Amino acid sequence: MQWNTLSHHKPGAVDWPNPNVDVAYSETWVAIDEHSCTLVTVPKINGRYYTVQFLNGWGETLANINERMYPKHPNGEFAACLQ
16 A cells, blocks of 8 residues: 555455445545645545545544535545644
């Protein structure tokens, strides 16, 4: 993996146990600190559930971007920053 570089996987083609065979997984390691943010672009997705999930190094969910969390802004540009 490289920092801030998105890696896409074909549906079902992941190395972890029990992959969902009809889900397309993508992943990246995002580097942010007190002096920088990372922009995340979420495309418009119709007819499928999606989530952009942010985890910390311990696997705890920090944030989720999806149409349930942001019904007025479900796609487009988002900034990942420290608070």
